[in-house]
Amino acid sequence: MRHQHLLPFLGTLAAALATDEQIALQCRESAPQNAEVTEIAFAGSGCPAGYAPGHTLSDPSTLILPKSGFTAETGKNKSYLDARANCQILVKLKYPSGWQFSVSKADYYGRVQVPEGMTGVSKTTYYFTGDSSDISYNNTIEGPYDGSYFRNDRFGEKNSLWSPCGSEAMLNINTEVRLSPIGTDQTAVIGVNTQETVEISWRTCG
Template sequence: MAALVLVAALCVTVPARAQPPSVTIQSVTFMGSGCSWSNANYYLSADYKVLTFMLGGMVATTDSGLAGKRKNCQISVGLKYSDGFSYSLATVTGRGFADIACRSTGTYQASYYVSGQTGTASASRTIAGKFTGNYEFTDKVSRVISSNCNNATNLDIDSEVRVDGKKAFMTLDSLDQKFVLQYRLNWTTC
């Protein structure tokens, strides 16, 4: 199974001209128990608004011992964009599948920081059992952290799924690309 993390850049309440004329990915690194170079892929949409990651292994289950109860993926994305712009993340949408028994929980968490900036922003959701089915939640990140103006720094993302209790299974995992972790990015002029 391959998990899909979709990082979406969406201009919000800024004029179209506020979007950078070009954005490229200069580098990407993956690290963690839920992803590796052998099971990860990424691309940037032609309009620079959507950065998509497909990650394998983002499946947490109580059936796999202590190591199987938590899966994470740390991603560092080196973005290059035109001077006069900065970005920040505003919301995180988590979609996936969970099978959580009574007195058990499943949690997904996403956090990010911009290299060279202080602070980390995060969003998370916990599903308490009994629950079986697809889930989708949209949450604002805990605080706004913007990149410096004219400074194309790395966006660093840590995604995690974990389960606790007697019987639980949770994933950001999908073969049909329906289950995603989506970051909405605000571009601003400076």
Template sequence: MPSNLFYRMASIIQLLLSLCALFAVLSQALPVDVEDRELSPPKDLTIDDIVYGGTGCPQGSASVQIAADGKSFTARFKSFSAELGTGSLVDSRKFCQLNLALKAPVGWQYAVLATNFTGAALLGSGTKASHTSTVYFSGSTNQTAFTLPLYGAAKYIYNIQAASVVGGAAWSPCGSDTALNIKSELSITGTGAGEIIEFGESGKLSRIFELGWRKC
């Protein structure tokens, strides 16, 4: 859960960062067919297996649940943060990778069309932080990533709505069950000190991924 210091950050900084992030999302967004987003998903979508790991999500610290309507799934974590200047170099870069065996019914494809993430950072002079999210299917070289760069000395609170950036038009292959990989990374570099943390409402860390469907 973020410290009280994060909640005292100036609202004007939050507004400016939100506008910059929105511009970055819009400028990098890939076109998505409206029909794909509005097509009703099949009813028998299941997750056969979930494998996750990384310095930011040790075993027992994450879970994934599909929405009842099949239009999204939610990944939940206990905590996810990185810091510089108070610990080892390992603490300055944290990552979490989810590998989902998401079983799509025969004759259907799916893609991750959007996601959102919320975080905060307190960075000293000479320090740079980044929050990166990457989505790809196993065996594919087509990776879609979104990175939010932050620079010190500054304080930030951000909420990113990354539509069509994470996953975009990368559709699951027809006729085979291919694992969906989602990698999240927090990183801090530089000569100063700082911390970056991802969090959710009421301190509960969760990430919602919107799914799009189309027939093969």
């Protein structure tokens, strides 16, 4: 499991731009040209009512998803169920045999307000259906804190999470926010917003 510390929103975004452009160029130069999304589904308490994710690849290296956002809260008149929320998106990709893919980058941001003694967590877990391995990135924010956070999920060269070497795979992206301890009257909130693009890497396999 991988973790990232809290980072300033604007500084992190600016520092990542050049690297992201290089990654995207490399992906486009080495990718199957007829990959397509054939199915998409979603589940979770944080998925908005009527939420209908799009399912397109703008090019072989970019998966387009609609933006979404949700929050977890504690406080008076709040149920312990309100202290956690998640939205899991399942995307089935069809691609030529001899190829496999992985996520290369995704970005998340949000607001958090936690008093002393409380903790807020924003986390995303990536895995393929039928594979026991996964990779997670998170922000763990200790109170007192009142402000923004930003997270760059970057899968480097040592990334071990790849789809099966075949012609079809189901990618799962599960994003959650949670607060602890639960069952408290203290007011706290943590929210997360997802960006609309998820970058995809490809490689050939034997």
